[in-house]
Amino acid sequence: MSHDNLLYAHSGGVTAVINASAAAVIAAARASGRVGKVLAAYRGIGGVLDEALIDTAGLDEGALERLARTPGGAFGSCRFDLPQDDGGRVMDRLFAVFDAHRIGWLLYNGGNGSMDAVARLQAEARRRAHPLVCIGVPKTVDNDIIGTDCCPGFGSAARYLATSMLEAGLDTASMVGSRGSVFVMEVMGRNTGWLAAATALAAGGDPARAPHVVLVPEARFDEEAFLARVHEITERLGWCAVTVSEGVRRADGSLLMEKSHDRGYVQLGGAGLAVARLINERFGYKFHWAIPDYLQRAAGHWRSATDLAQAEAVGRAAVDFALAGQGGTMPAIRRVHDAPYRWDVVAVDAAAVANLERSLPEAFVRADGLHVSAAACDYIRPLIEGEAAPPLRGGLPDYGAFAWTLRPRSLARWQG
Amino acid sequence: MSHDNLLYAHSGGVTAVINASAAAVIAAARASGRVGKVLAAYRGIGGVLDEALIDTAGLDEGALERLARTPGGAFGSCRFDLPQDDGGRVMDRLFAVFDAHRIGWLLYNGGNGSMDAVARLQAEARRRAHPLVCIGVPKTVDNDIIGTDCCPGFGSAARYLATSMLEAGLDTASMVGSRGSVFVMEVMGRNTGWLAAATALAAGGDPARAPHVVLVPEARFDEEAFLARVHEITERLGWCAVTVSEGVRRADGSLLMEKSHDRGYVQLGGAGLAVARLINERFGYKFHWAIPDYLQRAAGHWRSATDLAQAEAVGRAAVDFALAGQGGTMPAIRRVHDAPYRWDVVAVDAAAVANLERSLPEAFVRADGLHVSAAACDYIRPLIEGEAAPPLRGGLPDYGAFAWTLRPRSLARWQG
DSSP states (O other): OOOOEEEEEEOSSOOSSHHHHHHHHHHHHHHHSOOSOEEEETTHHHHHHTTOEEEGGGOOHHHHHHHHHOOSOTTOOOOOOOOSSSTTHHHHHHHHHHHHTTEEEEEEEESHHHHHHHHHHHHHHHHHTOOOEEEEEEOOTTOOOTTSSOOTTHHHHHHHHHHHHHHHHHHHHHTOOTTOEEEEEEEOOSSOOHHHHHGGGGGTTOTTSSOSEEEOTTSOBOHHHHHHHHHHHHHHHSEEEEEEETTOBBTTSOBSSOOOOOSSSOOOOOHHHHHHHHHHHHHOOEEEEEBOTHHHHOOGGGOBHHHHHHHHHHHHHHHHHHHTTOTTEEEEEEEEETTTTEEEEEEEEHHHHTTOOOOOOGGGBOTTSSSBOHHHHHHHGGGGOSBOOOOEETTEEOOOOOOOOBOOOOSOOOOO | OOOOEEEEEEOSSOOSSHHHHHHHHHHHHHHHSOOSOEEEETTHHHHHHTTOEEEGGGOOHHHHHHHHHOOSOTTOOOOOOOOSSSTTHHHHHHHHHHHHTTEEEEEEEESHHHHHHHHHHHHHHHHHTOOOEEEEEEOOTTOOOTTSSOOTTHHHHHHHHHHHHHHHHHHHHHTOOTTOEEEEEEEOOSSOOHHHHHGGGGGTTOTTSSOSEEEOTTSOBOHHHHHHHHHHHHHHHSEEEEEEETTOBBTTSOBSSOOOOOSSSOOOOOHHHHHHHHHHHHHOOEEEEEBOTHHHHOOGGGOBHHHHHHHHHHHHHHHHHHHTTOTTEEEEEEEEETTTTEEEEEEEEHHHHTTOOOOOOGGGBOTTSSSBOHHHHHHHGGGGOSBOOOOEETTEEOOOOOOOOBOOOOSOOOOO
């Protein structure tokens, strides 16, 4: 049996450039002349288990271009961790699907957890003497994968959030009244403060400009120190702008956010309101708060050209690594030069990256835990640079809309 | 005493194009050759009372260009209604300031309440046989001023929100899991649903695309009908996207939002979470929710070129009306043709506009109260068209930063 088909799958939260990686994978696989069919999993690894596979041959060049500029995951994604203790049931099913569809290359786009899957799938292939070559394609707005300078998806979300803080800061400064005005923006980041740190770029190094305070999960929240800082700034300027990561915790380890009513799954969100209320209750300042939520990771209208180029580069490199048989690796961004920013792509071992999480280094957080450092800004600045504006239709981005037809199934139905 | 100076003041909430109106006023007043000094009030009418006035002569052509592209109100704004029952104390003070600074023209940029101030100030000038000519300059993201096709500021906020819903919809559709996914975006609109209606443009007429439900204050919230619709959509598509105006009310007139902890002033915000929780509690669907808050009215990076052109046009027209002695008027946008959209500027009587509020007409809300009509989309579509992208610096919009010097005061300090 010849395994000459390549399968691409998204996993986990999507980004503004994840489809650009997908389009780059498809184009590079086609261009190689060595790949039979380029397949995509419908809704991630769950789609592989369900044998829900799309033949991307239906995407002509124009459609690939539209795919590349469309935010979100056009093939669908899912949250699914490979189980460790199911007696190999899931692994058996995955390899059955690989065999049924002659899949010799699996390119798995995701974050830390996905790199664990890449490493385990590759190990399993070796154990089975199966021809599968499995490559990770890094992606996450959280920017928390180790072994890479940054993660595709982060630069665009960072650009969106820095722009948002810049603009909301100008608005808040306009509305200074007798009571003092506070603006709080809650950003994504369950365990790491990369996205929060990005908003510091809005200030351009001027401490009078927004944001005046940046709260990250790497620094435990000190309520009194925080309130004192907000008070000092608001009394001086008449206003104060605060960025808070959704995952900020108090000294006792508890989350600052209010508990959500969501059943079962702990859904973050609410740290922004918690902070705004604290300030209002103590000082009576008028407050506004924003939660961009999905807007920050889907902002295709305001992508960073650097981020887009990196998303495409890791997609192409993943195909190269796959065809070279470098299974169990992930293409990583390597920072070659700081200013001007230059980077290239190198292979790292997925197993060495898997399940680890890159936090803001200590030097990126100010000693008082209430802001990030100039070094953090220096690191992030090049990642948000360059325009990659979408074409417009009627004033709105002209994104693609895709309707997929699944390949015929040949296996028994998966009993999830 | 010759009153040959012109005073410009912002009032109320700011927008992405309010400074463009200001810059147009300044440029047109200079170009007329008939105006002595062009002054701007620092922080709105409160600044006039405080005799806090800026001489805009310090703004050279480059600075005016930067002003025009910068969101927020660069001169500061305030929320202040002219009192009716203070025995004329505020009026006396305002006219004392006009006289002290030889102000013969007042251009007052604001919404419904500001047009009331324009009408009353003009009436007062006539009563006093004072040379003041007072003109309103319309502005509000809420789009609720009557007598004009639309309000400068609305088109850009509408474009931002429609784009946001389009992008967040793509993200939500990517993340469909076994539980069903719901995305809720709360938008501004205390009493009117114009901004919520704008998000309907994201769907491009396709009922399968976001938003699937649009809740506006003009339709009372029917919980059961709403939940039934969300359930039907989510079971069919796997996901559902909802737009909710902050000011949506239940049949008994109570606000859907949860009461804010803010002291005194009733601050809206929370309708989005209230709706998301209702859905989650009934059906267990996973939910995400966004509150763009200030981001929607400050999005200078994504302004509508139509909106920008209209903001500049009403600024220029206000100067024309002022110099022509048409006191007590407001330049309004008149829709001359639908497709292609053509408009011009006409004078309307500020007194006829003052304190009224333009709601969505009945034909713009679907009969079931759960969405807006195609007619609403047809009305809004041309208002979000055209790009007016700012120049960039380091990936971020290169907005202006202004430090004002106040004119010397000559009156006794105002005892607010």
